[in-house]
Each structure stands twice: as C-alpha cells, then as structure tokens.
Amino acid sequence: MKNELDDIVIEKVLQGNTSAYEYIVHRYQDKVYNLAFRLLGNQQDAEEVAQDSFVKAYRNLSKFHYNASFGTWIYRITYNTALTFLKKRALETSSLATIEEYQHPLSEDLPLSTLDKKERKRFLEEALSCLKEESRLLITLFYLQEKSVEEVAEITGMTKANVKVRIHRIRKQLQGHLMIILKGEEV
Structure with missing residues (x-):
C-alpha cells in the first residue's frame, strides 16, 4: 500500500x-530486519543486510519510482542484498550447510492442532529452516508478512503466476517437512 x-x-x-531519511529508516527498520532474518536465519547477518539495504536505498533514492510503494521497493532491495549475501557466503564456505536431524519424543500420530501455540511455532520454524532460502523468503513474504501475490511478484521479480505456483509447491514441501519433524524422523 502506497x-x-x-x-x-x-x-x-x-x-x-x-x-529526513531517519524517518524512512525508523518506519521500515523492523520490517527490513525481519525479512533479512527470515531469509538468513542469523541475527548478525540480518542486521548487516538490513543496514546495507538502507544504504543502497539511500544511494539510489533518485531511481525510486513513485508509482510503487517505498515499502515494496526497500523489500526488493533487501531481497536482492540477502541473496547476494547468501551467494557470497556459499562461495566462502564452499559447501552448503547440512540440515540438522530433528528428533522429538512425540507419538507418530500427534496432529499439529493438539500442540500449544509455542510448540506449533517451534515446529513450524524447524520446518521452515528445511526450505531453501528463496522458498523460505516467498513463504515469509506471503504468509508471515502478509504481502499480496502482486507485491511478492514485484519484490522478487517473478510473474504473479510463478509466485502462485511456487507458493503452492513450497506449502507442500513445508507440510512434508512438518510431518517428518512431528514423527521424529530425520530430515
């Protein structure tokens, strides 16, 4: 929303x-940080990406087109900055991190709905961590930050149809990871 x-x-x-740019930073700092954290999963990295995003936005403010909202624009910058950060980190470590094994003492048939809010959140966070970074970002934008399909498409540079298809597929992956975690099996 503009x-x-x-x-x-x-x-x-x-x-x-x-x-006057302080107003912009203050208004969007939590949202930008949260987006970066969801994608990177690390407080220090998220702070660095958030700061870099605001610096990039400031340096390129003259390129901002007023037909879009600034929020969508800064999200796009944050998204690209985080992806660049991830690519750089992957090159530095030269291998992808392996996903940890999750084992929980839950009975095999325990549905998620019977868990309390704190447990549900923990299991969902674990399932989200099993997704690739870009998938985690799409789910975060759409569900957790309640962006519309159009806004997600604008932020990521994807078509609306592609966003819909990807979110549908990611939801299925997320459900699969969640079932594995709830059953206490290895991911």
Whole structure:
C-alpha cells in the first residue's frame, strides 16, 4: 500500500534534507530486519543486510519510482542484498550447510492442532529452516508478512503466476517437512 508521507519525505531527502531519511529508516527498520532474518536465519547477518539495504536505498533514492510503494521497493532491495549475501557466503564456505536431524519424543500420530501455540511455532520454524532460502523468503513474504501475490511478484521479480505456483509447491514441501519433524524422523 502506497504511503504519501513516504513520498513527501523522499522528496525532502532528494532536495538535500538528508536527516529526513531517519524517518524512512525508523518506519521500515523492523520490517527490513525481519525479512533479512527470515531469509538468513542469523541475527548478525540480518542486521548487516538490513543496514546495507538502507544504504543502497539511500544511494539510489533518485531511481525510486513513485508509482510503487517505498515499502515494496526497500523489500526488493533487501531481497536482492540477502541473496547476494547468501551467494557470497556459499562461495566462502564452499559447501552448503547440512540440515540438522530433528528428533522429538512425540507419538507418530500427534496432529499439529493438539500442540500449544509455542510448540506449533517451534515446529513450524524447524520446518521452515528445511526450505531453501528463496522458498523460505516467498513463504515469509506471503504468509508471515502478509504481502499480496502482486507485491511478492514485484519484490522478487517473478510473474504473479510463478509466485502462485511456487507458493503452492513450497506449502507442500513445508507440510512434508512438518510431518517428518512431528514423527521424529530425520530430515
């Protein structure tokens, strides 16, 4: 959703009032950090990516098109910055991290709905961690941050149809991982 106050503040920044950018940072810092954290799964890395995202947005503010919301634009920058960070980290470590084994003392037929909210959240977080970074990001944007298919498409550069198909497939993967975790089997 477009915010007219964001546009006014951006104009002030572009006219030389650089301190007005603090409003933008303050308004979006939690959302940008949360997105980065969901994708990276590490507080320190998420803080670094969030900071880099705001710096990139500031440096490229003149390229911002007012027909989109600033929130969507900064999400796109954060998404790209996080993916670049992940690629760099993968090259540095030269091997992908293996997924840990999850073993829980739950009976095999215990449905998720009988668990309390804290346990459900823990199991869902474990299942999310089994997904590839890009899949985790799509689920985060759509479900946890409640972005529309159109907004997810704009942020990721995918078509709306591709976003719908990917989210459908990722949901099935997530259900599979969740079932494995609930049964106490190895992932």
